[in-house]
Amino acid sequence: xxxxxxxxxxxxxxxxxxxxxxxxxxxxxxxxxxxxxxxxxxxxxxxxxxxxxxxxxxxxxxxxxxxxxxxxxxxxxxxxxxxxxxxxxxxxxxxxxxxxxxxxxxxxxxxxxxxxxxxxxxxxxxxxxxxxxxxxxxxxxxxxxxxxxxxxxxxxxxxxxxxxxxxxxxxxxxxxxxxxxxxxxxxxxxxxxxxxxxxxxxxxxxxxxxxxxxxxxxxxxxxxxxxxxxxxxxxxxxxxxxxxxxxxxxxxxxxxxxxxxxxxxxxxxxxxxxxxxxxxxxxxxxxxxxxxxxxxxxxxxxxxxxxxxxxxxxxxxxxxxxxxxxxxxxxxxxxxxxxxxxxxxxxxxxxxxxxxxxxx
Amino acid sequence: xxxxxxxxxxxxxxxxxxxxxxxxxxxxxxxxxxxxxxxxxxxxxxxxxxxxxxxxxxxxxxxxxxxxxxxxxxxxxxxxxxxxxxxxxxxxxxxxxxxxxxxxxxxxxxxxxxxxxxxxxxxxxxxxxxxxxxxxxxxxxxxxxxxxxxxxxxxxxxxxxxxxxxxxxxxxxxxxxxxxxxxxxxxxxxxxxxxxxxxxxxxxxxxxxxxxxxxxxxxxxxxxxxxxxxxxxxxxxxxxxxxxxx
Numbered sequence: 001x002x003x004x005x006x007x008x009x010x011x012x013x014x015x016x017x018x019x020x021x022x023x024x025x026x027x028x029x030x031x032x033x034x035x036x037x038x039x040x041x042x043x044x045x046x047x048x049x050x051x052x053x054x055x056x057x058x059x060x061x062x063x064x065x066x067x068x069x070x071x072x073x074x075x076x077x078x079x080x081x082x083x084x085x086x087x088x089x090x091x092x093x094x095x096x097x098x099x100x101x102x103x104x105x106x107x108x109x110x111x112x113x114x115x116x117x118x119x120x121x122x123x124x125x126x127x128x129x130x131x132x133x134x135x136x137x138x139x140x141x142x143x144x145x146x147x148x149x150x151x152x153x154x155x156x157x158x159x160x161x162x163x164x165x166x167x168x169x170x171x172x173x174x175x176x177x178x179x180x181x182x183x184x185x186x187x188x189x190x191x192x193x194x195x196x197x198x199x200x201x202x203x204x205x206x207x208x209x210x211x212x213x214x215x216x217x218x219x220x221x222x223x224x225x226x227x228x229x230x231x232x233x234x235x236x237x238x239x240x241x242x243x244x245x246x247x248x249x250x251x252x253x254x255x256x257x258x259x260x261x262x263x264x265x266x267x268x269x270x271x272x273x274x275x276x277x278x279x280x281x282x283x284x285x286x287x288x289x290x291x292x293x294x295x296x297x298x299x300x301x302x303x304x305x306x307x308x309x310x311x312x313x314x315x316x317x318x319x320x321x322x323x324x325x326x327x328x329x330x331x332x333x334x335x336x337x338x339x340x341x342x343x344x345x346x347x348x349x350x351x352x353x354x355x356x357x358x359x360x
Numbered sequence: 361x362x363x364x365x366x367x368x369x370x371x372x373x374x375x376x377x378x379x380x381x382x383x384x385x386x387x388x389x390x391x392x393x394x395x396x397x398x399x400x401x402x403x404x405x406x407x408x409x410x411x412x413x414x415x416x417x418x419x420x421x422x423x424x425x426x427x428x429x430x431x432x433x434x435x436x437x438x439x440x441x442x443x444x445x446x447x448x449x450x451x452x453x454x455x456x457x458x459x460x461x462x463x464x465x466x467x468x469x470x471x472x473x474x475x476x477x478x479x480x481x482x483x484x485x486x487x488x489x490x491x492x493x494x495x496x497x498x499x500x501x502x503x504x505x506x507x508x509x510x511x512x513x514x515x516x517x518x519x520x521x522x523x524x525x526x527x528x529x530x531x532x533x534x535x536x537x538x539x540x541x542x543x544x545x546x547x548x549x550x551x552x553x554x555x556x557x558x559x560x561x562x563x564x565x566x567x568x569x570x571x572x573x574x575x576x577x578x579x580x581x582x583x584x585x586x587x588x589x590x591x592x593x594x595x596x597x598x599x600x601x602x603x604x605x606x
Contacts, residue, residue, distance in 0.1 A: 069473065070452060073481055081477045137475045141459035180518040 022286035039161035040064035042087035046168025067152035206257035235281035370439025374413035374590030427500035444540035452527025482547035520582025
C-alpha cells in the first residue's frame with residue numbers, strides 16, 4: 001500500500017482524463033476564494049485576458065473600469081480606441097516587468113527615458129503604441145492623456161477587490177539606457193524606430209519573472225492589502241521569437257517560465273490563486289480541438305470552455321454555455337447570430353499581431 | 361438662373377433669415393431655404409425603403425427643385441455639424457477635456473477624450489450626410505456645399521446658463537465647446553473631401569482672434585447665430601460655390 005492508493009480520482013490521469021470528452025475534463029479542483037457580484041474585478045495582461053473581462057461583464061460581475069469613455073460613444077468605436085478592453089487603457093501587458101513598471105509609473109516610483117515617438121505629425125506612446133488608431137494628434141495630447149491614464153491606473157490598483165493577470169511572454173525589448181520594457185519592438189507596424197544602440201532584446205528567466213511577480217504582489221499589497229489576485233498563463237503561442245531557434249522551442253520555454261513564476265508566487269503568497277487556462281487549452285486531451293487552423297488562435301469553443309470552468313469555480317456560476325449570457329453584451333446587436341458573436345468575442349485585440357502584419 | 365436650395369438643422373435659421381431679408385441679393389443666384397429644423401424630417405434625413413435601400417426622406421425629396429437645363433440647383437446643407445453641443449453642453453460626470461493645440465488644457469482634473477475619437481464620433485453622427493449627398497448626386501445636384509454651424513461664443517449668454525441649469529446641468533467652459541467644435545469641423549471637412557462636396561467654414565471675420573464667435577453675432581440663446589452672421593456665412597458659401605463653378 002502506498003500513499004497513492006487513497007488519492008482522489010483527479011490525481012490519476014486514467015481516471016480523470018481517459019475516455020472523457022475534452023469538454024468534460026475539469027482540472028480545477030477548488031478555488032481558494034470566491035468572487036461575488038459586489039467586488040470590483042480588474043484585469044490586465046496579454047490578449048487572452050480580454051476574454052476574462054468580456055465574460056465577467058456579461059455575467060453581471062462588477063468588472064472594474066477606471067478609465068472609461070462617455071456612454072454616447074458606441075462600444076465598437078470605444079474599443080478601437082482601447083476603452084473597455086481592459087480595466088484601464090493600457091493595452092496588452094505581455095511581461096511581468098512591463099506590469100511592475102506600469103505600477104511604478106502610476107505611483108511615481110519609476111520614470112523612463114522613453115517619452116514620445118513621432119512620425120510626421122502623429123505621436124505615439126511607447127508604452128501603448130497601438131492604443132488608438134494612428135497614435136495621437138499632438139504631443140500635448142499624448143502627455144495629457146498619459147497623465148490621465150496613469151491616474152486611472154493608480155485608482156485601479158488602489159480600489160480593485162480582485163486583480164486578474166494573464167502572463168503572456170518572457171521575450172521583450174528594453175531600453176539600454178534605463179531598462180524600460182516596451183510592449184513591442186520599436187518599428188513594429190511603422191511605429192517608433194528600431195535603433196540597436198538604444199534598444200536590446202531580452203528574454204527573462206523563470207527566476208526573473210518570479211522576482212518581478214513577487215515584487216508586483218508586494219507593491220500592490222502595500223497600497224491595497226486586501227486585494228485578491230488570480231494569475232493565469234496565456235495559452236496563445238508566440239507569434240515570433242527573437243532567439244535563434246524555433247518559435248516552437250521558444251514558446252515552450254516562455255510558457256514554462258511563466259508557469260513556474262505563477263506557481264511559485266501562488267504557492268507562497270496569501271490570496272494569490274492560479275487558474276489553469278493554459279493547461280485547459282494546451283493539454284494533450286484537448287489541444288487538437290482548441291486551436292484554429294493556424295494552431296495559434298484559440299477557438300471560440302476553447303475560450304468558452306475555459307471561461308465556463310473559471311465561472312464555475314470562482315464565481316459559482318454553472319451554465320452549459322456562457323455564450324447565452326454573452327448575448328447581452330452591448331456589441332451583440334452588431335453581430336449576426338451566435339457563430340459570428342463568438343467570433344467577435346474571441347477576436348481579442350492583440351498588439352503582438354502587429355509584428356506579423358508588417359511582414360505579411 | 362441657378363437656384364441655391366438649402367436646408368438644415370436649427371443653425372440654418374440664421375442663413376434662412378439672411379436669405380429672406382430684403383437687403384440680401386446674391387448675384388446670379390436665387391436662394392430658397394424652405395425646410396428647416398430636424399423635426400421637419402421625421403425619421404431622419406435619409407430613410408430606408410421596403411428593400412432596405414436608402415432614400416431621401418420624402419418630406420425633403422418632395423420639396424427639392426428638379427434639375428433641368430434652365431435650372432441648375434446647388435444644394436446648401438446646414439444639416440448636422442452641431443454635434444459639439446451634444447458632447448459639450450453640460451458637464452458630464454466625470455468632466456471631460458479634449459486636447460486641441462494651441463488651446464490650453466483645462467485647469468481642473470478632467471478625463472481626456474482623445475481628439476481623434478471625438479472626430480470619429482462626429483463623423484459617425486454625420487454619416488447620414490454621405491448617404492444624402494450620394495443620393496443628391498444621383499438626382500443631378502452636381503454642387504453640394506456643406507455650411508458649418510457657428511462656433512460657440514467666448515462667454516455663455518444668460519439665456520444659455522438658465523437653460524442648462526433648468527435641466528439640472530452645469531454649463532461646460534466655452535473653451536471645451538470650442539475644442540469640440542474644432543473636432544466637429546475636422547470631421548465635416550474630411551467627410552466633404554471624401555464626398556467631393558464643398559466645405560464652407562465659419563467666416564473668419566465672424567470670429568475672435570481665438571476662434572470663438574464674436575459675441576455680438578451670437579443669438580441670445582447662446583447656441584445659434586444672428587441674421588448678420590447668416591448673411592456672412594451665406595455670402596461666403598455663394599462665393600465658394602462661384603469659385604467652384606468657375
